[in-house]
Amino acid sequence: MGTFYMLVGFSVAISIFHTLNSFIDVQNDQFSSTSWHFKRFYSISTNFQKRQTPNYVLLPTNYTYDDLDINLSTSLEFGTGSSRKTIKLKLTPQHVTWVPRLPESQTEFCNNQKYENECRFAGNSWYSPRAANRRTENNNFTFSETVDYNSTYGDWYEDTVTGGGASVSLQFGVAEHWRSAPALGLGVQDGNPNPERPNYLTALSQQARIGSQTCSFYNILDSDSPGEVIIGGVNRGNIFGKFQIWDNYDTGLLDTPMFRLVGGNNTANATVIEGPYKPPGAANRPAWIEIKEANIRLPSRVHEWITTTLNASRTDIGYYMPCNHQFDREAVLEIIWSEVTIRIPLTYITSPPTIARNVRDDNMCFVNLGDPPGESEYSCILGGPFFRAAYVVLAPADSFTAIAASKQNATSQDIVPLSGNVVAMLQSVSGSDAPMDSSNPESPPGASIPNTGQKSLSTGAIAGIAIGGAAVVLGGIGALIFLCIRRRRKWKTPPVIPLPEPGLEPLYGSDQDPTYRPISELSASFKHASNTSTPPMELPGSLDREPLTGRIQ
Structure with missing residues (x-):
C-alpha cells in the first residue's frame, strides 16, 4: 500500500505542475499547452530553466x-x-x-x-x-x-x-x-x-x-532618451490600452487616419484649433510607416497647420523655425483611427538648437517635417515624431501592422513573446490605462484610451504565486503520504498476546474453534515461559474473567 500512496502522490504532483505551467502561459498570453512534456518531469530544475529562456531578442537603441x-x-x-x-x-x-x-x-x-x-x-x-x-x-x-x-x-x-x-x-x-x-x-x-x-x-x-518574425519599436527616434526594438515579442509595459491591427495591407501600410490639432493637454478641456480632417481619396491612399524617416510628412492641409503654428519655413536642406518663436507648447497633433488615437505634442516635431546643423543662423531650429506627399504617393508618411508617441509592431512574415499609444519614459519590462497566431495574441495584449490629464506625467497628453477594466500581474508575481502555491500543495501531499506510510507500518507490528494463567484451559479444543491459534504458531520472536527464567506472565488485574469466552483475546 505504501508504494500505491507514493504513486498517487507523484501523479498528483505532476498534474499540479502541469496545471500551474498552463496557468503561467495563459497569464503571459502564450496559449500553449505543451510547454512542458511529461517525459521531462524527472528534472524540475531543468524545466524551470527552460521556461526562463526568452524566445525574443531585445535590442537597446540610440x-x-x-x-x-x-x-x-x-x-x-x-x-x-x-x-x-x-x-x-x-x-x-x-x-x-x-x-x-x-x-x-x-x-x-x-x-x-x-x-x-x-x-x-x-x-x-x-x-x-x-x-x-x-x-x-x-x-x-x-x-x-x-x-x-x-x-x-x-x-x-x-x-x-x-x-x-x-x-x-x-x-x-x-x-x-x-x-x-x-x-x-x-x-x-x-x-x-x-x-x-x-x-x-x-x-x-x-x-x-x-517564436515569430515580428519587430516592435519603442521610442526609437528620440534623441533625448534611449529606445528599444524587440524581435519576436512586445513590451506591454510601454503601451497604453490595446493595439489596432491592419492585416489587409502589406507590412507598414495602414488606413489613412483623421487629423486634429488641439491646444492644452486635457482632452476634456482641449480647444480644437483645426480639424477633424480626412484627406480626400483616403480609401485609395493608405498611410505608410517608415522607421528610417526622421521626419513626418503630412497631408497639405495638416502640414499648413503645423508650419503656421511653428512659423516654420522651407529651406534647401529642410524645414526650420526661429528658436525663440513662442507657440502653444501644449498643442497636440492628434492622429485618429477607429480604435486608437496617437497624440503627438508639437514639441516632438521641433528640435533643440544643437540640431540646427548646416544653418548659418544659430537662431534657427530644425523642424522634423517633410514635404507633403504628392497625389500619387501615400496619404502621409509617419516617421520621426510619430515613433515617439506610438508603439509600432511590424510583421513581414504575417503581413500585418499594429500600433498602440506609447507610454513615455517607461521603465518597466513586461515582455510578451509572440508565437503561433500572432494577431490573436496581440488582440489580447493590453497595457495600462491611465487618467489622461496633466497631473499624470506618464500619460500621453489628452490621449483617448478605452478603459478595459483589466489589471494584470507582472510575470514575476504570477510565477511567485504559482511556485509558492505548488510548494504548499506538494508539502501537504508529502505530509499525507508520510502519515499513511507510518500508519501502515504501525498496522504491520504484531500484537503481544498474553499467556493464560496456569490451570486455565480453553472450553473447547483447537479442533472445535477455527479461530484458535496454538502458541507454537506465534512469531518466532516470542519465547515460551518454559524456556526462560522469567516467571509466567499474569493477566492484568483489571481483566474481567467472567464470563470466560474460552478464547485468548
Whole structure:
C-alpha cells in the first residue's frame, strides 16, 4: 500500500505542475499547452530553466544626429571567443547586414583624406574577417540605401552574431568601400530577399531563437532618451490600452487616419484649433510607416497647420523655425483611427538648437517635417515624431501592422513573446490605462484610451504565486503520504498476546474453534515461559474473567 500512496502522490504532483505551467502561459498570453512534456518531469530544475529562456531578442537603441547622417543604431557582437568584436550598426528595414573591413593599418587608413568619411562612418566598428568565414558562392556583395547606385561593396562572409543574449549564424557583407554607417538589415520592408542569404529576422526564426518574425519599436527616434526594438515579442509595459491591427495591407501600410490639432493637454478641456480632417481619396491612399524617416510628412492641409503654428519655413536642406518663436507648447497633433488615437505634442516635431546643423543662423531650429506627399504617393508618411508617441509592431512574415499609444519614459519590462497566431495574441495584449490629464506625467497628453477594466500581474508575481502555491500543495501531499506510510507500518507490528494463567484451559479444543491459534504458531520472536527464567506472565488485574469466552483475546 505504501508504494500505491507514493504513486498517487507523484501523479498528483505532476498534474499540479502541469496545471500551474498552463496557468503561467495563459497569464503571459502564450496559449500553449505543451510547454512542458511529461517525459521531462524527472528534472524540475531543468524545466524551470527552460521556461526562463526568452524566445525574443531585445535590442537597446540610440538615436543620434551628426553632420553625415541621422542614425538609429544598436550594437551586436560578431565572432566567438577571443575574436568577438562589438560593432555599432545602423538599423534599417532592408534585408542586408554589412560591416566595414578592418584595414591593414587603421591609422594609415584614417589619416588618408580620401577615406575621411569612411573612417568617421565606421568609428570603432571594424570587422577582421577570417578566410574560413568567407562565402565562396556568388560572393560579390553590394548594398545601397537608395536605388540609384551601389554605394557599398565587398565580399559575403558568415559568422556568429550575438544580440540580446541570442546567438545566430548570419551571412553579412564585409565592405571594402562604403558611404554610410554599418547596417543591420531587419528585413521588415517588402521586397525580394535572397533566400540563400536570410536577413537577421529570418535567421533568428529559422534557428529557433524567436517564436515569430515580428519587430516592435519603442521610442526609437528620440534623441533625448534611449529606445528599444524587440524581435519576436512586445513590451506591454510601454503601451497604453490595446493595439489596432491592419492585416489587409502589406507590412507598414495602414488606413489613412483623421487629423486634429488641439491646444492644452486635457482632452476634456482641449480647444480644437483645426480639424477633424480626412484627406480626400483616403480609401485609395493608405498611410505608410517608415522607421528610417526622421521626419513626418503630412497631408497639405495638416502640414499648413503645423508650419503656421511653428512659423516654420522651407529651406534647401529642410524645414526650420526661429528658436525663440513662442507657440502653444501644449498643442497636440492628434492622429485618429477607429480604435486608437496617437497624440503627438508639437514639441516632438521641433528640435533643440544643437540640431540646427548646416544653418548659418544659430537662431534657427530644425523642424522634423517633410514635404507633403504628392497625389500619387501615400496619404502621409509617419516617421520621426510619430515613433515617439506610438508603439509600432511590424510583421513581414504575417503581413500585418499594429500600433498602440506609447507610454513615455517607461521603465518597466513586461515582455510578451509572440508565437503561433500572432494577431490573436496581440488582440489580447493590453497595457495600462491611465487618467489622461496633466497631473499624470506618464500619460500621453489628452490621449483617448478605452478603459478595459483589466489589471494584470507582472510575470514575476504570477510565477511567485504559482511556485509558492505548488510548494504548499506538494508539502501537504508529502505530509499525507508520510502519515499513511507510518500508519501502515504501525498496522504491520504484531500484537503481544498474553499467556493464560496456569490451570486455565480453553472450553473447547483447537479442533472445535477455527479461530484458535496454538502458541507454537506465534512469531518466532516470542519465547515460551518454559524456556526462560522469567516467571509466567499474569493477566492484568483489571481483566474481567467472567464470563470466560474460552478464547485468548
